[in-house]
Amino acid sequence: MTLGSRFLDLHVLQPVPASNLNRGESGHPKTIKLGGAERGMVSSAAWKRPVREQMEEELGESAARTRNIPPVLADTLHQQGWPEDLATFAAAQVALSAKYKGLKTNPKEGHRTQAMLFVPADVTARLAKICTTHRGNLEQALADHKETGKAAPAILPEKEIADELTRRTTTIHLFGRMLAEIPTGHVDSAVQMAPAFTVHDTRLQPDFFTAVEDWPRPHEAGSAHLETAFLTTGVFYRFATVNITTLLEHLDGDTAAAAKLIDLFTWTFIMAMPRGKQTATAAHSVPDLVHYAVRDRRPISYGTAFEQPVTARGQGYTAPARQTLADYAATIDRLVGTRRRIAHGHATAAGDPIDHLGTCHPGFEDLAAACATAALTPTPDGGVA
Numbered sequence: 001m002t003l004g005s006r007f008l009d010l011h012v013l014q015p016v017p018a019s020n021l022n023r024g025e026s027g028h029p030k031t032i033k034l035g036g037a038e039r040g041m042v043s044s045a046a047w048k049r050p051v052r053e054q055m056e057e058e059l060g061e062s063a064a065r066t067r068n069i070p071p072v073l074a075d076t077l078h079q080q081g082w083p084e085d086l087a088t089f090a091a092a093q094v095a096l097s098a099k100y101k102g103l104k105t106n107p108k109e110g111h112r113t114q115a116m117l118f119v120p121a122d123v124t125a126r127l128a129k130i131c132t133t134h135r136g137n138l139e140q141a142l143a144d145h146k147e148t149g150k151a152a153p154a155i156l157p158e159k160e161i162a163d164e165l166t167r168r169t170t171t172i173h174l175f176g177r178m179l180a181e182i183p184t185g186h187v188d189s190a191v192q193m194a195p196a197f198t199v200h201d202t203r204l205q206p207d208f209f210t211a212v213e214d215w216p217r218p219h220e221a222g223s224a225h226l227e228t229a230f231l232t233t234g235v236f237y238r239f240a241t242v243n244i245t246t247l248l249e250h251l252d253g254d255t256a257a258a259a260k261l262i263d264l265f266t267w268t269f270i271m272a273m274p275r276g277k278q279t280a281t282a283a284h285s286v287p288d289l290v291h292y293a294v295r296d297r298r299p300i301s302y303g304t305a306f307e308q309p310v311t312a313r314g315q316g317y318t319a320p321a322r323q324t325l326a327d328y329a330a331t332i333d334r335l336v337g338t339r340r341r342i343a344h345g346h347a348t349a350a351g352d353p354i355d356h357l358g359t360c361h362p363g364f365e366d367l368a369a370a371c372a373t374a375a376l377t378p379t380p381d382g383g384v385a
Contacts (some may be wrong), residue, residue: 006342007299008375010269011291012238013199013321015204017206018089018231021274022046028204028230032197035307040202042274042278044193045122048271051193051347052171055264062121069117070095071110073124077131077146089142089152090131097156098165117175120169130160149247168316172241173250174261190247191240192299198234199306199321205231231281235288235317237306237325239297244375259372266292268370275308288318288349289368291325294342294374302328322354329356330356345372 006280007148020029032041045204056062066072071089079376092111096102105111131138137155145152166185168177176189207230208225242265246257270290278284293300307326310320333341333356344358347367361367 005297006357006375007242007244007295008242008266009293009295009299010238010240010266010302010327010371011289011293011302012237012240012270012287012289013318013325014196014238014285015235015253015291015318016233016285017281017283018205018233018323019275019281020229020231022276025193028207029232031202032195033206034197037309038203038291039200039309040198040234040236042236044195045366046274047272048175048191048193051265052175052269052270054268056171058167059170059262061169061171063118063171064121064123065112065116065118067112067116069113069119069124069127069165071106071112073127073131074110076124076128080128080132082135086142086269088141089145090135091155093141093152093154094127094131094161095163096152097154097158099158099162099182101155111218115179115181116174117165117179119165120167120172123164123167124310126164127161129363130156138169153365161192162168168250173266174247187250188246190243190250192243194301194303196236197303197306198232198238198367199324200234200310200312200317202234204231205233207231207334229277229280235310235321237303237321238269238287238301241301241302242375253354255376259376262375263368263372266371267364270364270368287364289322289325289346289354290348290364291344291346292367292371292374293329293344293358294371294377296340296342296379298340300332300336304328305339319350321348322355324349326356335366342377342379343370345374346369346370 003274006372024030030041030043073094074087074091078084078092095105095111095113104114106114116282134156141152141155158336162182166182168187172187174190177185177187179185204364206228208228211225213224242262248258270287273284305324310317310324345361345367346354346357347361347364348354
């Protein structure tokens, strides 16, 4: 099935009560200026991580971003009864044998790799099996190294090691992987996710708090800890787009697997929340509005709809934000036309259909299923727009 360049765009308006979902260096909520106004911001990485982790939990298939494969592997081998020096040597050999001249590592930190790797979570268990198979060669190489003092050459099978480090999980197919040191491990991301920002002007709001001493000494009164935290509130615009063509390429054209993954990603993108300061704020809101559009050729963000800050007008920001988004969708239809738009729709807490946003779905589950169907629907000319 050939789709040409096909994209699923997801637009979300989400009211969030007092929170600090993504803090900056100062510990305060991140902000960004847009249209001359200060906006609350949550970085794409801060929202993408919980989306990925929740998808992996649902799929029962974990991946890890890490530089610590060698030290974790050494721990695994040591726990299996290997002498500590042999376990450390074997772990270093994995990095050395991964490619010609090896991966760059820091010997002072247990041979941590300099590059961050994105690998299936069971990689160290599988690498340990390879090391066990070649344990005799590793023991001999370590003995030679101790005797001569010369650096040991790579002795583990390069292809087997590289295959393990470049193996993919479902979320690697979706979110991609940058692996410059092993080019065959590079995977183009099928997902692009924008930083979320409030559609209106936002101010940091101080929250002065105290922690009471439960075991005060005689004649002591007051608090054991005083501090001022800063929080924000607001309606966030969130945007993500999925390159359906790229995703299908990663899945070798398996449309059934793609449909399942698109449905799950859509649902998880809608529902996942960053964990920043949630213990103290419990800002577990859900979106007020989710709008999707399936397009050929290129995605279109509606972020510039909010370059002019939305004003509350005595009714809060949510209703005006809905209208602003709908008006901008109409503007996009006028400017670029609908020839490349395959489908569009929405689900909203308002209940009633909103003009210019396509089919009104009763809830987010129905919307996610509709996204999967529409994203994989061929165009009349056979799929190539």
